Amino acid sequence: DAKTTQPPSMDCAEGRAANLPCNHSTISGNEYVYWYRQIHSQGPQYIIHGLKNNETNEMASLIITEDRKSSTLILPHATLRDTAVYYCIVRAGGNQFYFGTGTSLTVIP
Amino acid sequence: GAGVSQSPSNKVTEKGKDVELRCDPISGHTALYWYRQSLGQGLEFLIYFQGNSAPDKSGLPSDRFSAERTGGSVSTLTIQRTQQEDSAVYLCASNGGRETQYFGPGTRLLVL
Numbered sequence: 604d605a606k607t608t609q610p611p612s613m614d615c616a617e618g619r620a621a622n623l624p625c626n627h628s629t630i631s632g633n634e635y636v637y638w639y640r641q642i643h644s645q646g647p648q649y650i651i652h653g654l655k656n657n658e659t660n661e662m663a664s665l666i667i668t669e670d671r672k673s674s675t676l677i678l679p680h681a682t683l684r685d686t687a688v689y690y691c692i693v694r695a696g697g698n699q700f701y702f703g704t705g706t707s708l709t710v711i712p
Numbered sequence: 713g714a715g716v717s718q719s720p721s722n723k724v725t726e727k728g729k730d731v732e733l734r735c736d737p738i739s740g741h742t743a744l745y746w747y748r749q750s751l752g753q754g755l756e757f758l759i760y761f762q763g764n765s766a767p768d769k770s771g772l773p774s775d776r777f778s779a780e781r782t783g784g785s786v787s788t789l790t791i792q793r794t795q796q797e798d799s800a801v802y803l804c805a806s807n808g809g810r811e812t813q814y815f816g817p818g819t820r821l822l823v824l
Contacts (some may be wrong), residue, residue: 639813646716646803646815670779691752700813702747702755 607691612707615685621678625691628672635694638676639702640687647690647702650676670707681710685700714738716816718804724822725794733739733789733819744777744787744815747803755803761787794823 605681612682617619637652646672651658651665651675658665664677678685717736725731736746746758758769761781772778776794781787791798799822805813 613764647803647813648815649812652812676739700745700757704754 606701607693609689609691609703609705609706611704612709614689614709614711615678615681616687617683617710618680619712621676621681621685621708621710622689623676623678623689623708625675626673627691627693630671635706636665636671637694637700638663639663639690639692639700640654640685641690641705642687650689663678681708681712683710686710716804716806716814718802718816718819721817722820722822724824726824727796728793730790730792730793731821733791733802734819735787735789735804735806735816737785737787737804738808738814739785741806741808741814742784743807744781745805746787746789747805748773748800749803749818750800758789758802791821794821796823799809799823 624642635652635654638650639647640650641647649664653665653667665674666675686709687706688707690702692700692702694700716738719734720731723783742763744761747755748758749755759772759779776792779787779789789802801818801820803815804819805815807813
């Protein structure tokens with residue numbers, strides 16, 4: 604599975620949109636992009652995933668570039684409870700999810 | 713419905729002792745994963761069970777680590793002769809054939 608690159612940390616003002624970038628320049632055609640987040644002292648939580656098209660659910664939106672080499676997770680109105688480590692993962696299926704070290708997002712009041 | 717549960721939530725042991733960590737996946741989920749997360753680090757894959765297939769043990773760091781999944785449900789991760797570097801949070805996840813993993817709260821292991 605391809606590996607991902609994320610900034611180690613980001614801040615976002617409460618109520619504003621949080622845009623979390625992820626580079627996955629070696630992604631293969633059959634690999635999906637997944638986003639999970641981990642709030643302190645809890646297990647990771649699934650947020651969203653996609654292949655080519657942009658995706659939206661009740662938690663977030665996922666924007667994937669046309670060449671699929673990067674993506675952005677958007678939390679439209681960040682709250683203090685969105686403070687967490689956000690992991691971007693690419694995976695073709697099978698066994699492993701490679702989580703990496705993620706982006707630590709701090710939402711500031 | 714009930715999520716993934718793990719026990720114990722915390723475990724303190726002495727170096728050289730054996731420990732067993734338990735995971736109860738979501739009922740009906742055929743796939744089960746174990747991960748390890750050291751302080752301030754990302755998740756490290758350990759082992760994967762899928763139905764009755766042979767488990768993928770490629771992530772186990774040494775032969776002191778083993779895992780079983782009895783009856784396709786509950787799983788036990790065993791660490792023999794624990795070392796201080798085994799101290800970490802051990803996370804279990806399951807999925808039922810869809811793409812998302814559901815994680816348990818983890819077991820925090822401290823080896824003194």
